[in-house]
Amino acid sequence: MLRVGLIGCGAIGSVVARELAQGAVEGAELTAVFDLVVDHPLRVDDLGSLLSRSDVVVEAAGHGALREHGVAVRESGIDLVVVSIGALADEDLAAELKKAEGGRLFLCTGAIGGFDILRAAMLFGPLDEVAITSTKPAAALSRPWMDETVLDALASGSEPITVFDGPARQACALFPESANVTATLSLATVGFDGVRVQMVGDPAATRVRHVVTASGVAGTYELSFENAASPDNPRTSAVTAYSVLRALTDIRRPSVSFL
Template identity: 40%
Template sequence: MPNGCTPMSGSERIALIGAGAIGGQVARLLAERDTPVRIVAVGVSDASRARAVPAGAMVIDDPAALAATGATLVVEAAGRASVESWGVAALQAGADFAVSSTSAFVDDGLLTRLLALADRHGARILIPPGALGGIDALAAAARMGMHGVTHIVTKPAAAWAGTEAETLCDLHRLAAPVTFFEGTARAAADRFPRNANVAVISSLAAMGLDDTRIALVADPQARHNTHRIEASGDFGRMTVEIENYPLPDNPKSSAMTALNLVRLIENRVQRLVI
């Protein structure tokens, strides 16, 4: 743990949903940093498959089993399809629910239902910054009038393979960057759910899914994923740009996504919160 970050008494009980690269990196970093939390469960789609999990954590594939784990925080990193079932179970159990696959919230009805459950059971829905930086400043600026927010997502051309981008441009023959999508955050996250969760994060922080503008760019020369957020409002103007390196275990996931989850968890157990 960093100097000055004295842990609070008691231990947070964490359930990680998803046993992939992001969840694995979160578990490793928490252990390496000796963060005073306990990972009590790992939620997966099929508990019969052998997989490495933190010592002492039970493997569950039924969201209804969450309540028995005593988890106080459920952290989702398993994909859009997992958000509703695990979110409902977490909130009904009175646990806070941290959502990584925020593209699920293009369905306004889902977010409304989860918020109602959170209110009924005294829990919270937490949206970590994911692969982004500057979300704290963007959310703060939104307390005053906002004029506009544009979020530009640039990735290597190959990173868009297997998505609708293949029908919008020739990813394999690009000689220069191509903006193949411009539109609302809702449309971006709906059409590119595995690549544009960040569109929902930046939109929820400020102007909403239908008023935040998103541009998606394929760049044949890019080596990493870059996010650039430009915002203006009564607060002034801001531009935030971050270039993310991938996780070693999964080149399609940014290391910052796991790091922001670790920060969220540590902020719940430290007396000094930044």
């Protein structure tokens, strides 16, 4: 039986915990939850207790949690599944996680896919352009650092508004709760400084939409994803938690994979 420990029991983690408890992943069970705020019957109060009860740890608590605990999990010999991939825009953290010896490092693909064809295209030849446009319910993109005019448009406007247009590295810093798909795309293709990101707030949107475009010598690609938003956090796609469960299924049954 694969023992699964969980860091964070919020919008994503709570769904993972519930589904594991209901047997969603054959041969895996939830054995510990490390969250200092949310109560849970399997809650533990420190990382050491979590690690002693786990074969694999799922990080679902945000960038700060990955910075604080990620290296320690790997160095303990426990496998680590990362949900907050946007944190890896920090080159120092990415290097530390990569060089840590012990448990394996898995990056959860989250709310988008298509990385297999893009990686194959990169083997054929360079990708000249990679971009992603993420459109979310307008209120989900409000941030304290925004101009008052932009905040007003997000709160009461009737038209979509682009609140960011720039490199993935900057997007991950400015929208840590919303840019994990951007980070995953960057790591799978041309890097954080090569992927262009647009973040769009749409007052009419009820779902989270991501459109990935790429072009290179192998061809031209457009991948579109429209996901239901998490009922507990509109900045997150509801399917993300199930991407974690899919990752755990693959870890539990490594002989079954799509190559």
